[in-house]
Each structure stands twice: as C-alpha cells, then as structure tokens.
Amino acid sequence: MATISEATSAPASEAEALAFARRVLRDEARALAAVRDRLDGSIVRASRLVHDCRGGVIVTGMGKAGLVGQKTAATLASTGTRAYPLHPAEAVHGDLGRVRDGDVVLAFSQSGETEEVLRLLPTVRRIGASLVAITERAASSLGRAADVCIAMGNVPEACPLGLAPSASTTAMMAVGDALALLVARMREFTPEDFALYHPAGNLGRRLTRVEDVMRTGRDVRLAAPEESVRQVFIRLAGPRRRSGAVLIRDDRGMLLGIFTDSDLVRLFEKRREDELDRPIGEVMTANPLRATAGAMLGEAVELMKARKISELPVVDAEGRLLGLIDVTDLIGASPEDFEE
Structure with a gap:
C-alpha cells in the first residue's frame, strides 16, 4: 500500500x-x-x-x-x-x-x-x-x-x-x-420511442423517420411519363426550392422513375439533344432506389452514401410516391454523423 x-x-x-x-x-x-x-x-x-x-x-x-x-x-x-x-x-x-x-x-x-x-x-x-x-x-x-x-x-x-x-x-x-x-x-x-425523446442533434436525426424530413408538395418536381423532357423543364421553371431530380409517377401516384440533373447533363455531353423532345418516361431511370415510409433517416443516408446518390424518393408500402429526401437538406448531417 x-x-x-x-x-x-x-x-x-x-x-x-x-x-x-x-x-x-x-x-x-x-x-x-x-x-x-x-x-x-x-x-x-x-x-x-x-x-x-x-x-x-x-x-x-x-x-x-x-x-x-x-x-x-x-x-x-x-x-x-x-x-x-x-x-x-x-x-x-x-x-x-x-x-x-x-x-x-x-x-x-x-x-x-x-x-x-x-x-x-x-x-x-x-x-x-x-x-x-x-x-x-x-x-x-x-x-x-x-x-x-x-x-x-x-x-x-x-x-x-x-x-x-x-x-x-x-x-x-x-x-x-x-x-x-x-x-x-x-x-x-424501441428505437422509435428513443427518437421521440431525442429529436435534436445527430442522434435525433439518425433516428428520425424519413417522412418527417422529406420534401413534399411544390418542393418535389413531378412529371408524367408521357411528357417530354423539354416540356417538363419548361413547366417546372420559376422560383421553387432547388432540387436535382424530377420524379415520374403514373396517374395512380405510383413511382415509376427518376430523372436527375446529371441525366440532363449527360444528354448534352453525348450530343443527344434530340432526346429532349422524347417522353421523359423513355429516358428516366426506371424503378429507382427508394425509402419506404417508417424507415429511419440514418438508414436512408447510408443507402445514399453507399450508392453515391443525392436524391432518394420516399414511397408508402404500396409504392405510391410520398416525397423526396435531398442531400442538400442534410448538409451538416453527413453519414458519419449518423454512426454510433
């Protein structure tokens, strides 16, 4: 001693x-x-x-x-x-x-x-x-x-x-x-109960449900599959919240595909300007990655990180479009922020 x-x-x-x-x-x-x-x-x-x-x-x-x-x-x-x-x-x-x-x-x-x-x-x-x-x-x-x-x-x-x-x-x-x-x-x-009592900070965001942070209404750019790419972008012009994706849905609200600003840039880079007058349903990415309502935001962010995408549609259990998660809304909440 x-x-x-x-x-x-x-x-x-x-x-x-x-x-x-x-x-x-x-x-x-x-x-x-x-x-x-x-x-x-x-x-x-x-x-x-x-x-x-x-x-x-x-x-x-x-x-x-x-x-x-x-x-x-x-x-x-x-x-x-x-x-x-x-x-x-x-x-x-x-x-x-x-x-x-x-x-x-x-x-x-x-x-x-x-x-x-x-x-x-x-x-x-x-x-x-x-x-x-x-x-x-x-x-x-x-x-x-x-x-x-x-x-x-x-x-x-x-x-x-x-x-x-x-x-x-x-x-x-x-x-x-x-x-x-x-x-x-x-x-x-449950984790959902924990999220209820921790709405702020990185932990709260990781446990938040995707539908609580997704964009809805005018903040989501929508198109019908038969509209041409040119028509869609002319119609969606004007002041609105910035988004890098157009979501394509049918008349029942079912998510069909996604067309991003990167897709538009590639048309110009490959000198395929004629496709601007084709139906957006023919040049979209069909059956895109999506999050289902009820999923945790941390899971969605990890998916976006792994697949290197900036926008993630949110659908209900039947596949009807509900909204969009945009990476610009998560600035200051990088995937690392959602790790234990």
Missing part, C-alpha cells in the same frame, strides 16, 4: 504518470466487477417499482452522489420514465412539494448516512412516495428505511489517498444505468 508521501508526490516521468492513470482505471474496473458480482434481485425489484410507478421518479443525493443521481435521472427520462433530480438541501426548503403520493424517490448515498438525504425520509413517507436506495450497506440508515435497497458493498476508492470519490461513484453510476436500462427493457422501449 502506498504511503502518504508516495500518494501525494508528483510523477517523476511521463511513463510513471501513464502508469498511475492506468492504475486508476484498473482499480475502478475491478471495483465495478466486484459490484456486478454482488448485484442481486434487489435491482429487479427496484426496477419493477420504477416501471409500475404511477407518478414520477424523484432522484436525490448529495455531493458526488447527487451528480450521479442527475445522470441517472437523465437516463431514465431519455428512455421513457418521468424522472426529475431533486437537491436534498433545496428539498427541505420547499422543493419537497415536487414529491407526490405514488412517486418513487431514488436516493443515492455511498455511506447511507448522508444527513441531508436522511432528513427527507420522514416527509417522503408522510407524502406516500416509495423509496429506493442505492448505497453501500443495506444495514445503513438509508438502506433500512428503503422499500428496496440496492447494496453495492464496500468499494475501495481508486484515489491513492482513499478519499476522493472515484471507484464508488463509477460503480454507483453503473448501477443507476443498469436500473434505468432494465426499466426501459421492461417497457419494451
């Missing part, structure tokens, strides 16, 4: 500093494995309590445990559980009014003896909320008061002084994740 002087002395070299950093990760990994092995049916009972909760989940803790609780509340909320962080010091000055009969209070405390947390318990009980504790010992004050106690056991800190919360908070956060994700599993939480 390191002495105090060894624990507080600065590393003598980069190699020594790297070895210390790796030792911290090793110690935290070992602590996490030990907590994993101690985990028992209490986490299942706690998850069922949260799953069956008819109110909200109020997450509390003091100091570093409180920060872990905030993260757990965020994970619960993002996976479909109404969860809110509550600072215990603020709670006893009025914020306990957020707690209602039927709620579940999820309390984090390494020692299980945190004064600010214990002070809440009589009122929580009087209100009628259930209590789940995540703590070191089931025999602690918090553990004994809880309806369900998830006891992690003794977790030695990775801090060489044995003081700074490190391995204990890592383990506590992992247990909070396990509880939240088990609840999500009980809810049969």
